[in-house]
Amino acid sequence: MVDNRPDIRPSIRTARARVSGLGAAHHGTREWWMHRVTAVANVPLVLAFVVIVALMAGRPYPEAVALVSHPLVAILLILGVLSVTNHMRMGLQIVIEDYVHDKGLRIAAVIANNFYCVVVAVACLYAIVRVSLRALA
Amino acid sequence: MADTARPTNPAGRPVVRPLSPHLQIYRWTWTMAMSVAHRITGVALYGGTALLALWLVALAAGPGAYGPVAWFFGSFLGRLILFVYSWILLHHMLGGIRHLVWDFGHGMEPGTRIAMARFTLIGSTALTVLVWLVALVAR
Numbered sequence: 001m002v003d004n005r006p007d008i009r010p011s012i013r014t015a016r017a018r019v020s021g022l023g024a025a026h027h028g029t030r031e032w033w034m035h036r037v038t039a040v041a042n043v044p045l046v047l048a049f050v051v052i053v054a055l056m057a058g059r060p061y062p063e064a065v066a067l068v069s070h071p072l073v074a075i076l077l078i079l080g081v082l083s084v085t086n087h088m089r090m091g092l093q094i095v096i097e098d099y100v101h102d103k104g105l106r107i108a109a110v111i112a113n114n115f116y117c118v119v120v121a122v123a124c125l126y127a128i129v130r131v132s133l134r135a136l137a
Numbered sequence: 138m139a140d141t142a143r144p145t146n147p148a149g150r151p152v153v154r155p156l157s158p159h160l161q162i163y164r165w166t167w168t169m170a171m172s173v174a175h176r177i178t179g180v181a182l183y184g185g186t187a188l189l190a191l192w193l194v195a196l197a198a199g200p201g202a203y204g205p206v207a208w209f210f211g212s213f214l215g216r217l218i219l220f221v222y223s224w225i226l227l228h229h230m231l232g233g234i235r236h237l238v239w240d241f242g243h244g245m246e247p248g249t250r251i252a253m254a255r256f257t258l259i260g261s262t263a264l265t266v267l268v269w270l271v272a273l274v275a276r
Contacts, residue, residue: 040237095179120186123190124194126194126197130197
């Protein structure tokens with residue numbers, strides 16, 4: 001739904017200033033939109049992830065390594081980790097901003113959220129790449 | 138500076154003003170319950186990704202580290218966690234698709250939106266059971 005109604009309120013701001021300002025947060029609806037984009041990407045990637053985990057369960061170590069080092073599996077896992085960790089970073093930031101009212105605590109919580117998501121992402125990516133490349137060595 | 142002292146009653150105690158009503162005042166509806174569930178499942182999945190990282194890092198570290206982790210996820214508690222985790226994941230996914238449909242302005246009619254919220258719960262439960270049945274049969 002696109003709101004095309006013209007803004008008829010009188011203003012001394014120029015049209016240029018109105019569009020370049022992008023509102024109080026100065027980045028418009030980019031974060032909201034990226035949350036949706038990652039949500040759409042998550043659907044097929046999460047379904048693939050569920051299938052991969054179901055195939056992995058109960059397998060001995062060499063077979064588990066062979067499965068994760070398959071290029072298709074490794075690429076799907078890497079894409080999934082990138083999309084999911086970004087999606088959850090934005091999602092939890094919304095939760096924090098809704099419920100943590102103290103400004104200092106809120107800033108600390110948002111920073112901690114970013115750190116957690118990056119640590120999870122890097123740990124997963126490092127592990128996938130390491131398992132995949134060891135098959136070549 | 139303006140007078141910012143809190144108003145007090147004749148006994149000197151601060152006047153407790155009524156706040157705007159919160160969740161507990163409203164009758165629970167499907168859309169409200171599923172909206173709350175969407176947020177709770179999202180936060181649960183957020184914490185659950187640590188388990189995914191643990192599993193993958195153990196796989197990269199070698200058989201010595203992978204053994205105990207694989208044993209844990211194969212145990213009753215581990216399987217229970219995986220089952221609940223998969224249900225939460227699929228619930229959040231279906232809830233997300235519902236919100237995407239609403240973002241585009243469709244399905245906002247009273248009957249439709251309640252049916253969609255109800256389907257999130259029914260669909261996620263059915264899908265989770267189906268995934269686990271397929272996984273067990275294919276074993």
